[in-house]
Amino acid sequence: MSRIPVRPALAGVAAVLLSALTTLSGPVPVARAAPGCASPLAPARPVTATPWPQYRYAPERLAPLTDGSGVTVAVVDSGVDPRHPQLAGRVLAGTDLLDPNGDGRRDCVGHGTGVASIIAATPRDGVAFRGLAPGVRILPVRVSEQQVVDGRESGRTVDAADFARAVRWAVDRDADVLNLSVVLYADDPAVRAAVAHALARDVVVVAAAGNLHGSGDPRPYPAAYDGVLGVGAISADGSRADFSQTGTYVDLVAPGSDVVVCAPGQGHHRAEGTSYAAPFVAATAALLRGYRPELTAAEVTRRLVSTADPAPDGGYGAGVLNPYRAVTESPATRLDRARPAAGIGDDRVDPAVLAQRARRAAARDRAFVVAGVGVTVVAAAGALALLAPRGSRRRWRPADPA
Template structure:
C-alpha cells in the first residue's frame, strides 16, 4: 500500500496503539483552524523509579567521565518540550512555535516532544533511575505538531510540509548541532528536501524516524529516506525489530523503541513505543560525539555511529536493522570506528569491556606521545641556544659580516 501524505506526522505510538495511523489530509487541514489550545489535557502520571531496559543496555553513567554532551545543542522538531518537568528544568532553551506563532516551543499538548527530549537530556534525580543519554546537552524545541492518541485514534493539528521545512532551517540558523526528527512525511517534498540539504551543508547531524507502517506496506518515509540523514528503526527488549518498525534501505541502524520509559509533561513518566523514541537515542549519541570529538564533521559523526553499531539478525540484508543496533560506547570510545568481534544483540553494558578504562588508556598514551614530542622540541631549541651563545661572540671578535649581495 502506498500513502501520499504531505504533512509531518509524529512517529510515536502509545503502548496500546501499534497501527501507525496518520491524520488524513482533510482532517489535518480542518484541525489547523482549531483554537490554539490543548484539545485534550494530558492526565497526570506518577514518577517511575525502576531502571528502564534501554538504560540497562546503555548505562549512561559509564560515559559520564568522558562526555555528557555538554556544549552541544540538540533541536527537537516535535510537539514542543515542557521545560517544567524536574528532569528537564534548566536543559531547554527558548525555541519557537510554528504551530501557534508567538510561542517559544515550551508548550507540549501531546507529550511526544517532552518524551523525546527526555531520552536525550533528562538529568539525574534522587530516587529516579531514569535519565537521558546525554544529560549535559541543551534542547532547542521547535513545535510543529500537537498530535496525540485519543480513544485509540491519532488526531491533532500539525503544520504543512513547507512549515516543517522552515522548522529545520530555523533550528539550523539557531545553532543546532544535531536535529532530532521524530516525524515522518510519506511524500517527497521539495521544500523539505532543500531544508535537509541546507542543514547538511552547514555541518548539522540529522536523525529521523523510519516510520511505524510496516503492516501497511512500508511506504517510503521522509526525511529518513534522504541521503545524509540517519534513518532509525526500533527494537524491543529482546533485540528483535519491533513489529511496527518499517523495513527499507532508509534504515541505517536501530535503537530501543518498544516499551521505552520517558518523561511526561509537568512530572512523572510514561511508557511509549514507536520509531519516534528510537531516534533520540541516536541523536543523543551524536551529541556525545560532538562534545567529546568536536573536530569531527557531521558526516564523520554519522559514519562512526553506523560503523560502531552492534551486529543484528539480518543486518545489511534488508531485515530492517540497517547496519545493526546502536552502541553509544563504541561510537565514543573506538578510535577507528570499524568493526570488532560480534556481540549478542541483546547483550547489556555489563558484558562489555569498560569503555572508560579503554578511553583513559588511549588518552594517556596520546599524552605520553605528545610529552615526548614536546621534550624533543625543547631539547633541540636548548642545543641551538647553546651553540649560538658560543658561536656569535667568536664571530663578533673576528668581525664577520653578511656577504655583499652585490
C-alpha cells in the same frame, strides 16, 4: 503550497497515544493562537524501576567522558515542556509553527517532551530514569499536536512547507543535531532542500524510520534522504519491534519498545515507536560532538553506523546503536548501509578480542608464507645438487641474457 501532513512516528505513549500513522485527508486546519492545551494530560507518576535501555547502555559509564555539554539538539516535534524537574534548565526558547507567539515550550500531547527526555533528562535521586546526554541544550520547534485516541487520529499538524521552515529555523539557530521524530510519506522538494541545508551546515540529522511495517513499509522522509540517519526500533530482547519499518533507509536501530519517557509537568510514561528510538541516536551524536568537537557531522554519522553492534538482516540496518563504542572507538572511514548478518544480544565479542584475532590470523598467514618459501628454496637446492654434475658432464650452461 504542499499539503503533505507531518506526523509523529509514534506507536504509543502510555495507553492513550497509539498512532497508526495513517494518512490524513483534507486540508490542514489553520493554526490559531491558543493560550493553553485544550485537554491537559492526566498526571503521571515517576518510575521506580530502571528502564531496560539503561541496563543496555549504562549511561553512568559515559558520564565521566562526556555528557554532551555545549551541544544543542533541536527537537522538531510537539513542543517540549520545561516544567518537568528532569528537564529544568535544559530547554531553550524555541519557536512554534502551530500557534503564533509560541516559543516551543508547550506540549499538549507529550510526544516532544518524551523525545527530549531520552536525550537530556538529568539524573534525580529516587528516579530510575535518566537521559543519555543530560548536559545538552534542547531547542524545541513545535510543529504538531497530533495523536490517536481510541483508534481515531486527531490534532493539528503543519504541512510539509512549514516543516521545512522548522528544519531551517533550527539549523539557522546553531543546532548541532536535529532530532526528527516525525514522518512524511512523500518526497517534498522543500523538505529535501531544508535537509540538504542542514547537512551543508554541518548538522547531524537523525530521523525516525516510521511505524508502518504492517502496512507495506511506505518510504519515510526525511529518513530516506541521503546523509540522514534513519533509525528503526528494537525491543528489550534485541529483536526488531514488529511495527518498525524495514528498508534501505534504516541505518541502525535503537530501543523503541516499552521505553520510559518524561511526561509533561511531572512523572513518566511508557512509550513505543521509532519516534523514541531516534533520540537515543541523537543523544549519542551529541555525546560525540561534545567529546570530539573536531569531527564533522558526516564523520559523526559514519562513526555511529560503523560502531553499531552486529545484528541480523531484516530491518536492523548496520546494527544496534552502541553509544559507548561510538564515543570511545576510532572513527570509521565510510558510511556503509550493508547489513551484516550476525547474532544480536549482549554476548557480543569484545572489539579488542576481534583485533587480537585479526593480528593472530595475519601472523599465521605470514608464517605459512615463510614456510612455503623455505620449502621451495630447499627443493630448489636439492634439484640443483642433482642436476649440476650431470649438466657439467653434458657441457650444459645457463642461457646467456639476451
